[in-house]
Amino acid sequence: MTRLAVIATCNLNQWAMDFQGNLNRIQQSILEAKEKGARYRVGPELEVTGYGCEDHFLEPDTFQHSWEVIGELIESRVTEGILVDVGLPILHRGVSYNCRCLIYDRRIILLRPKLFLADDGNYRESRWFRAWKRRSVLEQYKLPEDIVNITGQRTCPFGEAIIEVEDTSLAVETCEELFTVDSPHVKYLLNGVEILANGSGSHHHLRKLDQRLNLIRGATSKGGGVYLYANQLGCDGGRLYFDGCACICVNGQIVAQGSQFCLETEVEVVVGVVDLDEVTSHRVAVASRGVQAAEMEDISRITIPGFYICNSSDNGLNIVPSPPIQVRIHHPMEEIALGPACWLWDYLRRSGAAGFFLPLSGGADSSSSAAIVGSMCQLLCRAVQKGYIRVLQDIRRVCGESHDSQYVPTDARELASRIFHTCFMGTKNSSKDTKERSKVLANDIGSYHLDINVDIVVDAMVKLFCLVFGEDKMPRFRVYGGSETENLALQNIQARIRMVVSYFFAQMLPFIRGRKGTLLVLGSANVDEGLRGYLTKYDCSSADINPIGGISKVDLKTFLSFAAKPLEENGLGYASLKSITEAPPTAELEPITASYTQTDEADMGMTYEELTWYGRLRKLGRCGPVSMFLKLSQVWKHLSYAQIADKVKFFFRMYSMNRHKMTTLTPSYHAENYSPEDNRYDLRPFLYNSRWQWQFSKIDQLVTKLG
Numbered sequence: 001m002t003r004l005a006v007i008a009t010c011n012l013n014q015w016a017m018d019f020q021g022n023l024n025r026i027q028q029s030i031l032e033a034k035e036k037g038a039r040y041r042v043g044p045e046l047e048v049t050g051y052g053c054e055d056h057f058l059e060p061d062t063f064q065h066s067w068e069v070i071g072e073l074i075e076s077r078v079t080e081g082i083l084v085d086v087g088l089p090i091l092h093r094g095v096s097y098n099c100r101c102l103i104y105d106r107r108i109i110l111l112r113p114k115l116f117l118a119d120d121g122n123y124r125e126s127r128w129f130r131a132w133k134r135r136s137v138l139e140q141y142k143l144p145e146d147i148v149n150i151t152g153q154r155t156c157p158f159g160e161a162i163i164e165v166e167d168t169s170l171a172v173e174t175c176e177e178l179f180t181v182d183s184p185h186v187k188y189l190l191n192g193v194e195i196l197a198n199g200s201g202s203h204h205h206l207r208k209l210d211q212r213l214n215l216i217r218g219a220t221s222k223g224g225g226v227y228l229y230a231n232q233l234g235c236d237g238g239r240l241y242f243d244g245c246a247c248i249c250v251n252g253q254i255v256a257q258g259s260q261f262c263l264e265t266e267v268e269v270v271v272g273v274v275d276l277d278e279v280t281s282h283r284v285a286v287a288s289r290g291v292q293a294a295e296m297e298d299i300s301r302i303t304i305p306g307f308y309i310c311n312s313s314d315n316g317l318n319i320v321p322s323p324p325i326q327v328r329i330h331h332p333m334e335e336i337a338l339g340p341a342c343w344l345w346d347y348l349r350r351s352g353a354a355g356f357f358l359p360l361s362g363g364a365d366s367s368s369s370a371a372i373v374g375s376m377c378q379l380l381c382r383a384v385q386k387g388y389i390r391v392l393q394d395i396r397r398v399c400g401e402s403h404d405s406q407y408v409p410t411d412a413r414e415l416a417s418r419i420f421h422t423c424f425m426g427t428k429n430s431s432k433d434t435k436e437r438s439k440v441l442a443n444d445i446g447s448y449h450l451d452i453n454v455d456i457v458v459d460a461m462v463k464l465f466c467l468v469f470g471e472d473k474m475p476r477f478r479v480y481g482g483s484e485t486e487n488l489a490l491q492n493i494q495a496r497i498r499m500v501v502s503y504f505f506a507q508m509l510p511f512i513r514g515r516k517g518t519l520l521v522l523g524s525a526n527v528d529e530g531l532r533g534y535l536t537k538y539d540c541s542s543a544d545i546n547p548i549g550g551i552s553k554v555d556l557k558t559f560l561s562f563a564a565k566p567l568e569e570n571g572l573g574y575a576s577l578k579s580i581t582e583a584p585p586t587a588e589l590e591p592i593t594a595s596y597t598q599t600d601e602a603d604m605g606m607t608y609e610e611l612t613w614y615g616r617l618r619k620l621g622r623c624g625p626v627s628m629f630l631k632l633s634q635v636w637k638h639l640s641y642a643q644i645a646d647k648v649k650f651f652f653r654m655y656s657m658n659r660h661k662m663t664t665l666t667p668s669y670h671a672e673n674y675s676p677e678d679n680r681y682d683l684r685p686f687l688y689n690s691r692w693q694w695q696f697s698k699i700d701q702l703v704t705k706l707g
């Protein structure tokens with residue numbers, strides 16, 4: 001008889017601290033798994049609480065509510081006839097652990113704590129949890145009174161163990177454990193485990209999926225086995241977008257894959273039929289695996305008597321194993337169009353706001369933010385067309401429709417006209433070109449567009465200044481003979497007034513349109529501007545949220561070309577973006593004269609491409625000034641050592657002078673590994689000695705030595 005097992009994993013769009021919503025989604029996923037015939041269901045890491053609770057993991061309430069959720073799950077009887085693997089925080093003997101809880105029928109089979117915590121980049125699990133170190137010991141966990149009352153069970157095993165069922169054995173690991181050098185699954189697989197599950201809380205950044213899939217495939221390609229991967233999906237209350245992609249892998253080949261970016265549903269169950277005999281067969285054929293398996297030390301085992309994961313009544317003819325599939329990996333430009341769009345939608349519908357307000361300059365950055373909102377509207381309309389009722393209900397709520405409303409968006413442009421507001425805020429220094437580009441793009445996307453001039457407010461500020469300090473101190477632009485200080489102050493006041501106007505209009509526009517609520521102000525500072533500090537503190541970069549704050553200018557330019565392509569060519573169909581990509585980036589804060597037009601790259605003293613180099617080397621290459629100089633000397637062969645030294649020193653000077661701006665950076669979608677985001681990801685001082693005396697003198701010595 002063939003051992004065919006139907007098993008399920010899932011993507012869940014959980015929300016930190018939303019215990020009720022999280023419970024509903026977990027229940028729905030188990031029910032769907034059961035309906036599809038699965039006998040094992042794995043869910044994401046910390047799915048009961050949501051992954052991003054952070055310091056709420058220090059509160060006893062969080063642990064107690066987690067048990068209450070488990071109690072309700074068991075009482076609702078969804079766990080009957082299926083082995084359910086749920087992620088939640090557990091307090092054991094006064095120590096907090098990030099755990100998997102395996103439940104079968106009404107019994108807690110095992111609490112399995114995470115062995116290796118995630119602590120780099122965006123993660124700091126050891127702030128809230130301890131890693132489980134007593135790997136050879138199974139302790140007894142004393143179950144809370146509520147659970148005892150529901151189940152009659154007083155204790156359950158706590159630690160690392162293999163679960164033996166009648167026809168196979170399985171084991172679980174948690175997210176980061178897959179990424180570690182000495183992954184627990186190696187030991188489990190060599191111990192004969194056939195099904196391995198991983199509940200994850202893993203975030204998206206550009207070009208990452210490939211790495212994750214390689215690890216999943218790698219886990220079972222050498223020694224055989226089935227690997228089930230579950231993940232959180234969406235924005236659970238922070239800067240990260242968890243990118244789902246729940247999948248099933250058999251002997252190194254993916255046989256089922258869920259979506260990576262999805263706003264259609266909060267619960268996506270991925271089911272596969274796997275032939276466990278193929279695992280045995282794969283293993284027997286690899287003699288060296290057998291040698292290692294034979295000498296592997298034993299791991300504690302817990303049996304579930306009478307429980308079969310395989311369908312014993314089927315002889316392999318009624319259900320067939322899921323065949324290997326071609327994995328779907330989005331192009332990075334699609335990732336930009338999809339990831340931030342889904343994140344924005346989760347944020348918008350969960351914030352209760354009535355839509356977005358975007359200061360749209362007609363430049364590349366704010367146009368990228370606009371295109372991403374357009375992409376969100378397109379995805380929403382497609383979901384509605386496919387019949388996703390919950391999406392339609394959320395749209396109606398965000399649009400301020402009444403309970404009995406029959407409103408259905410006709411198309412993405414019509415939807416955008418209701419929830420997306422753009423505004424060009426010109427001054428004397430704005431050009432007709434940018435104003436026109438802004439208008440045409442707004443029309444392409446369908447936003448409610450305003451075209452206003454803010455000179456009256458800028459002039460009022462200058463007048464106020466003159467009233468206080470006298471007309472003879474009236475600040476002048478450099479091109480009219482003003483000093484650097486005056487020139488900068490006049491630029492910054494335009495930029496800051498735009499920010500104040502944005503918040504004012506975002507608050508008032510729903511009122512003007514006969515709606516309740518307020519709009520969320522969107523920002524458009526990109527990752528490189530942040531790195532170089534080429535932005536005005538508290539200008540339009542100080543928005544509520546920023547979809548592109550984690551994306552490099554180089555990627556954004558490519559994204560705009562992609563988004564300009566027609567829908568039939570898989571672009572976003574915003575043809576007007578073409579002219580925007582062709583225009584040189586400019587702040588338009590200084591007067592344009594016959595001999596002078598302000599441009600970003602000239603102003604910054606470096607190109608955006610150079611900035612990407614600096615960004616990658618600083619963060620990903622972990623370079624200080626000296627190593628960055630040495631690394632770039634190997635690459636920039638067209639420049640002299642002295643020129644490279646000047647560039648590196650200039651970059652570090654600018655970076656360190658402006659680092660303070662990162663402390664007030666608008667929360668942005670995390671997309672780029674070299675992000676300078678100061679809040680969670682790139683923790684550095686913000687008061688530097690920007691002369692870098694020691695480091696720069698070492699660079700000077702090297703230049704002399706190298707000639």
Ligand SMILES: Nc1ncnc2c1ncn2[C@@H]1O[C@H](COP(=O)(O)OP(=O)(O)OC[C@H]2O[C@@H]([n+]3cccc(C(=O)O)c3)[C@H](O)[C@@H]2O)[C@@H](O)[C@H]1O
Nearest residue numbers: 488491492495533534535536537539540587603660686687
């Ligand atoms: N160490 C420190 N720690 C904490 N705060 C510090 C600080 N040093 C200065 N500051 C504060 O920061 C201020 C200086 O920063 P900030 O006011 O931003 O002014 P700043 O960086 O001098 O100027 C803004 C720059 O952004 C450029 N820019 C380019 C494109 C567009 C836009 C735009 O906004 O549209 C702007 C603009 O051309 C200019 O180069 C100081 O006045 C002080 O208030």
Ligand SMILES: Nc1ncnc2c1ncn2[C@@H]1O[C@H](COP(=O)(O)OP(=O)(O)OP(=O)(O)O)[C@@H](O)[C@H]1O
Nearest residue numbers: 359360361363364365366423424425426524540587
């Ligand atoms: N004329 C304008 N009208 C509306 N918003 C503006 C205008 N100028 C600037 N902004 C807002 O201020 C932000 C910062 O301005 P900046 O000139 O630095 O633009 P940028 O970062 O180069 O972006 P963009 O490419 O969109 O111009 C812009 O992204 C935009 O949101």
Ligand SMILES: NC(=O)CC[C@H](N)C(=O)O
Nearest residue numbers: 118175176179201202203
């Ligand atoms: N939650 C985790 O353990 C995640 C860690 C892992 N390195 C990731 O980026 O996906």
